[in-house]
Amino acid sequence: MIPRELFAKIRRIEIRTKGLVNNVFGGEYHSAFKGRGIEFSEVRSYQFGDDIRSIDWNVTARTGEAFVKIFEEEREQTLLLVVDISGSSDFGSRDKFKREIAAEICAILGFSAIRNNDKVGLLLFSDQVELFVPPKSGRRHVLRLVRDLFAHKPQSSGTALQSALDHILRVIRRRSIVLLVSDFFDEGFERPLRMVSRRHDTVAVHLTDPREEVLPPLGLVTLFDPETNQSRSLDTGSHAVREAFQQSSSRKHEQRKALFRRARVDHVEIKCGEDFVDPLAKFFRARTQIT
Numbered sequence: 449m450i451p452r453e454l455f456a457k458i459r460r461i462e463i464r465t466k467g468l469v470n471n472v473f474g475g476e477y478h479s480a481f482k483g484r485g486i487e488f489s490e491v492r493s494y495q496f497g498d499d500i501r502s503i504d505w506n507v508t509a510r511t512g513e514a515f516v517k518i519f520e521e522e523r524e525q526t527l528l529l530v531v532d533i534s535g536s537s538d539f540g541s542r543d544k545f546k547r548e549i550a551a552e553i554c555a556i557l558g559f560s561a562i563r564n565n566d567k568v569g570l571l572l573f574s575d576q577v578e579l580f581v582p583p584k585s586g587r588r589h590v591l592r593l594v595r596d597l598f599a600h601k602p603q604s605s606g607t608a609l610q611s612a613l614d615h616i617l618r619v620i621r622r623r624s625i626v627l628l629v630s631d632f633f634d635e636g637f638e639r640p641l642r643m644v645s646r647r648h649d650t651v652a653v654h655l656t657d658p659r660e661e662v663l664p665p666l667g668l669v670t671l672f673d674p675e676t677n678q679s680r681s682l683d684t685g686s687h688a689v690r691e692a693f694q695q696s697s698s699r700k701h702e703q704r705k706a707l708f709r710r711a712r713v714d715h716v717e718i719k720c721g722e723d724f725v726d727p728l729a730k731f732f733r734a735r736t737q738i739t
Contacts, residue, residue, distance in 0.1 A: 458594050465555045468725060469563060476732035477560035481525060481625050481649060491515045525625060526583045527561040527568045528648075529554045530612055531597060532630035534574040535605035535674030539657060542721025546655045550629045551597040553653060553724060557627060558590040566625075570596060575606030577615045583624075605675050607633055613640035620648065628713075629653040631660075632704050633675065642711045652708055652715035661697040663690045 491504050494514035507515040531554060537547040558568045562585055569583030570593045579600050581593060609630065616626060617640065626648045644650055663669075667685045672678075683689050708715040716731040718724045 454595070454598055457598065458591060461552055461555050461594060462559075462591065465552070465559050468556055469559045472725065472729050473556055473560045473732070476729060476736065477557065478564050479736040480732040481527075490518050492518060525561075525564075525566045526620070526622060527557060527566055527625045527627065528571060528583065528616065528620060529558065529568065529593065530571045530573070530616065530626060530628045532574075532607060532609075532632075533572050533578060533600065533602050534607040534633075535602075536607070536631055536633055538674065539660075540720050542657075544720065546631060546657065546720060547597070549655060549718065549720060549724060550653075551594060553629060553718070553728065554597060554627070555590070555594050556728075558593060559587075561625075562586060562590055568593060569620075571612055571615065572596065572600055572602075573608070573612035573615075574602045574604040575608035576604055576611050578602055578604075580615065580619070605677070607675055609634045609637035610640050613637060613644050616644055617647070624648050626650045627653060629655065631655045631657075638707050638711060641707075641713060645711050645713045650711075650713045652713050654704065654715055654717045655720065656701075656717060657720040661694065661701070663693050665690065 491507050492515065494503065494516050498516050502516040502518075504515045504517045531547075531550050533547060537550065538545050540546055540548070554570075561568045565585065567583035567585045568590055570579065570581040571577065572579040579596060581596065607630075609628075609632070612628075620626075626644060628650065630652075632652070632654055641650075663682070663684045665685055668681060668683050671680050671682060673680075682693070705715070714731075714735060716727060718727060
C-alpha cells in the first residue's frame with residue numbers, strides 16, 4: 449500500500465509532468481533521440497520529384513509502371529533511467545533534495561518516452577545495484593518507476609558508478625537510451641562509461657548544489673559526508689579556506705566534464721534550487737541540431 453503522502457506527491461508530479469510533456473518535452477524527446485534506423489514501409493506510384501534512387505525496379509518491371517519504396521524511421525526504443533540514490537542524493541541546500549529532482553526529471557523523460565511508444569526501465573544504485581526494473585511500456589509502469597524512485601530505501605550510502613555501468617553492460621543487449629542521473633561523486637568509472645556509451649546512446653545528467661561548490665563565511669562548521677559517515681571541521685571564516693574549497697570543487701567539476709568528453713557522453717548540468725526545465729529543454733534542442 450502506498451502511503452497517502454507519497455501517493456499525493458506522485459500525483460502532483462504526474463500532473464506537472466503531463467503539462468511539460470505536452471507543451472515542452474514530447475517533441476523534443478522524439479527529435480533528440482532518433483530511432484534505431486530506417487525500415488521499409490510500402491511501395492507507391494512514382495510522383496514527380498521523387499528520388500529516382502528509391503525506385504523499386506522489381507515492381508516497376510512487373511507492372512510496367514514506376515513505383516518507389518517508402519521507408520519510415522523505426523521509432524520504438526528503450527529508455528533506461530539509471531539513478532544514483534547514494535547518501536549524497538538526500539542532500540539539498542534549497543527546497544528539494546537531489547533525489548527529488550532526479551525523480552521529477554525521470555518522470556518527464558519517462559512519460560515523454562511512452563508518448564513516443566518507447567519502453568522505460570529503471571536502475572537504482574548506490575555502491576551496488578539496489579533495484580532493477582526491466583523496461584516496459586505504459587503509464588502505470590512509469591508511475592511504478594516514479595514510486596520506486598521515492599520509496600526505495602537504499603541498503604548502502606556509498607557510491608560506485610562502475611557497479612551500475614557493469615550491470616547495464618550485462619543485461620541491456622539491445623541498443624538503448626541510457627539516462628545516467630548522479631552528482632558523480634566517484635572515481636574509477638571512466639572505462640565502463642566509455643563501454644556503455646559505445647553500445648548505447650548515453651546522457652549524463654549532472655546534479656550539483658551550490659553548497660557543495662561555495663562555502664559561506666559562517667565561522668567554524670562541521671561538514672558531514674553522508675556517504676562515508678565521516679565529519680570534518682572547517683573554519684569558513686577564513687578567506688583562504690573558502691578559496692581552497694571553491695578551487696577544489698571547480699577543479700573536480702572540470703575533471704568530470706573532461707571525463708564525459710573523453711567517454712563521448714552528452715551531459716547536462718542541473719543546479720539544485722533552480723528550475724531544471726529550461727536547461728533540460730535547451731540541452732534537447734541543442735542535441736537535436738547536432739543529430
